[in-house]
Amino acid sequence: xxxxxxxxxxxxxxxxIHTAVLGQVAxxxxxxxxxxxxxxxxxxxxxxxxxxxxxLIQNELNTIQAVCGLSPEQIQKLVDIAxxxxxxxxxxxxxxxVESNNRNNxxxxxxxxxxxxxxxxxxxxxxxxxxxxxxxxxxxxxRRRVVVGKMVMESEKRHGLTSQQMKDLEPILIDRWxxxxxxxxxxxxxxxxxxxxxxxxxxxxxxxxxxxxxxxRNEHYTSGGSHELPSRPLxxxxxxxxxxxxxxxxxxxxxxxxxxxxxxxxxxxxxPADKDDPNPAEPE
Amino acid sequence: MRTPEPIRVLTxxxxxQHFFEAKYCGLQAIAFFLxxxxxxxxxxxxxxxxxxxxxxxxxxxxxxxxxIDDKQGGDxxxxxxxxxxxxxxxxxxxxxxxxxxxxxxxxxxLALNRIELIxxxxxxxxxxxxxxxxxxxxxxxxxxLTLINDAPLRLTxxxxxxxxxxxxxxxxxxxxxMNQGNNQESEALWRKVLTTQLDEKQQxxxxxxxxxxxxxxxxxxxxxxxxxxxxRLGLNRDxxxxxxxxxxxxxxxxxNLDMAWNTLQALPDAEKRSWFTPFQLEQLKxxxxxxxxxxxxxxxxx
Numbered sequence: 001x002x003x004x005x006x007x008x009x010x011x012x013x014x015x016x017i018h019t020a021v022l023g024q025v026a027x028x029x030x031x032x033x034x035x036x037x038x039x040x041x042x043x044x045x046x047x048x049x050x051x052x053x054x055x056l057i058q059n060e061l062n063t064i065q066a067v068c069g070l071s072p073e074q075i076q077k078l079v080d081i082a083x084x085x086x087x088x089x090x091x092x093x094x095x096x097x098v099e100s101n102n103r104n105n106x107x108x109x110x111x112x113x114x115x116x117x118x119x120x121x122x123x124x125x126x127x128x129x130x131x132x133x134x135x136x137x138x139x140x141x142x143r144r145r146v147v148v149g150k151m152v153m154e155s156e157k158r159h160g161l162t163s164q165q166m167k168d169l170e171p172i173l174i175d176r177w178x179x180x181x182x183x184x185x186x187x188x189x190x191x192x193x194x195x196x197x198x199x200x201x202x203x204x205x206x207x208x209x210x211x212x213x214x215x216x217r218n219e220h221y222t223s224g225g226s227h228e229l230p231s232r233p234l235x236x237x238x239x240x241x242x243x244x245x246x247x248x249x250x251x252x253x254x255x256x257x258x259x260x261x262x263x264x265x266x267x268x269x270x271x272p273a274d275k276d277d278p279n280p281a282e283p284e
Numbered sequence: 285m286r287t288p289e290p291i292r293v294l295t296x297x298x299x300x301q302h303f304f305e306a307k308y309c310g311l312q313a314i315a316f317f318l319x320x321x322x323x324x325x326x327x328x329x330x331x332x333x334x335x336x337x338x339x340x341x342x343x344x345x346x347x348x349x350x351x352i353d354d355k356q357g358g359d360x361x362x363x364x365x366x367x368x369x370x371x372x373x374x375x376x377x378x379x380x381x382x383x384x385x386x387x388x389x390x391x392x393x394l395a396l397n398r399i400e401l402i403x404x405x406x407x408x409x410x411x412x413x414x415x416x417x418x419x420x421x422x423x424x425x426x427x428x429l430t431l432i433n434d435a436p437l438r439l440t441x442x443x444x445x446x447x448x449x450x451x452x453x454x455x456x457x458x459x460x461x462m463n464q465g466n467n468q469e470s471e472a473l474w475r476k477v478l479t480t481q482l483d484e485k486q487q488x489x490x491x492x493x494x495x496x497x498x499x500x501x502x503x504x505x506x507x508x509x510x511x512x513x514x515x516r517l518g519l520n521r522d523x524x525x526x527x528x529x530x531x532x533x534x535x536x537x538x539x540n541l542d543m544a545w546n547t548l549q550a551l552p553d554a555e556k557r558s559w560f561t562p563f564q565l566e567q568l569k570x571x572x573x574x575x576x577x578x579x580x581x582x583x584x585x586x
Binding site for chain 1: 390393394395396397398400401402493496497500501503504507508510511512513514515516517518519520521524541542545561563564567572573574575577
């Protein structure tokens with residue numbers, strides 16, 4: 001029996017020494033995990049993504065109201081659907097953003113527009129629907145001008161086009177327009193202008209010069225800068241013409257972010273930090 | 285008569301017990317100390333010398349052989365050789381000598397093709413201009429070699445910076461021409477040769493076409509900014525059209541989002557109220573949000 005105890009003691013000793021040695025190595029990552037959990041950058045990214053998504057939805061709702069002139073009942077239905085569905089339906093987009101380090105990879109705008117459009121079918125009248133479809137097509141037209149313009153600029157550099165050739169190329173690209181081009185543009189890239197499309201307007205000398213694209217295209221990343229996405233605090237309900245989503249629908253908040261100044265309700269007292277804001281909001 | 289001892293068939297359990305019997309005690313002790321020694325080795329070794337690992341994050345950085353301490357002067361010296369200097373210079377000009385040659389010739393060809401379409405040039409003139417461009421690039425390469433032959437191979441940080449400035453001064457005009465295209469082209473020798481051979485009408489046609497292309501690029505840039513403001517404020521078609529018109533009056537203020545936002549914020553309140561809803565006006569009072577996220581930048585060179 002004594003020997004058995006000796007064996008057990010031996011094993012315990014070995015285990016203790018191993019733990020002590022390995023523990024020195026293991027302690028660092030464990031501490032690191034603990035620190036990261038406290039300042040998790042993903043929490044910030046998730047928070048930002050949600051604010052942007054809500055901002056885009058609120059802007060879209062405002063535009064619908066301006067174009068279609070919704071009744072109070074229609075507004076109530078719309079804001080309620082928005083409050084219930086915004087997070088669940090856009091979870092993939094939000095998660096994609098949280099997991100990447102590049103905002104360009106996630107096109108919040110187009111996803112929000114598609115989602116909001118799907119809410120409108122049971123709400124809008126036929127007349128309102130026609131107005132909204134007209135608005136959406138005008139928006140797409142404007143976007144097409146920009147993307148096609150960028151593609152023409154790229155071709156100008158690549159093939160040495162004249163101003164007349166640039167004008168001639170525009171309708172060629174518009175004829176070949178695909179909606180996926182807008183998504184490519186929003187993801188930070190540009191659709192490829194195929195040589196076969198451009199060759200028709202090139203001179204013989206320009207055609208001989210070929211299409212050495214790969215050697216002359218350089219993509220790199222830069223960080224920081226202003227961005228154009230609107231944001232809406234998670235604590236503010238969607239609102240149109242003074243009508244908000246019903247109180248029974250719970251708001252989505254990230255617990256760790258609840259005390260952020262930007263999430264404070266609009267009618268709350270400003271946080272002390274706001275006093276030092278270098279760009280204070282002007283009084284009405 | 286002594287009865288023979290029965291043959292003992294040891295079961296596994298029994299064999300284990302047997303191991304720990306007195307006659308194995310010495311062996312057990314040796315095994316114990318051996319295990320103890322193995323266990324302690326890492327901790328002892330850690331004190332004396334670090335255990336080599338595949339990735340050792342705490343390892344001291346290995347000094348770049350190109351940078352060594354000058355023990356006498358105490359200044360940090362940089363060791364270079366001709367190959368490193370050449371790599372550095374051509375790295376600024378597109379990668380290597382062959383890439384530079386290829387890109388430079390291509391740029392000249394593209395420009396001549398365009399000019400040929402705009403105002404027409406003779407084949408003789410074209411050949412002459414191309415020969416000038418070729419000479420110009422050969423001269424640059426010769427100048428680079430001459431400069432690098434004079435380059436010190438062991439130099440302080442300040443000497444390195446000074447010499448880099450000399451290199452930069454030499455290659456900067458070519459680098460600008462290759463990256464920025466038309467804007468810097470007029471400084472090139474081949475372009476000057478071409479201009480002297482063209483009549484006034486042809487020169488005017490070239491200038492006008494360049495202005496139209498610049499205007500096209502600025503227009504697209506302006507529309508892109510209007511699109512961004514539309515997204516930020518949630519504008520509808522009428523509001524966007526108004527903004528489009530407004531931005532045409534001062535297109536230079538609409539070449540990027542920050543400038544456009546500041547321009548809009550600075551507009552008279554009455555004007556803003558006539559265009560935007562109260563919600564949008566509130567948004568317009570806020571500064572633009574910034575992000576640390578990565579943004580893709582696409583540069584297409586001729």
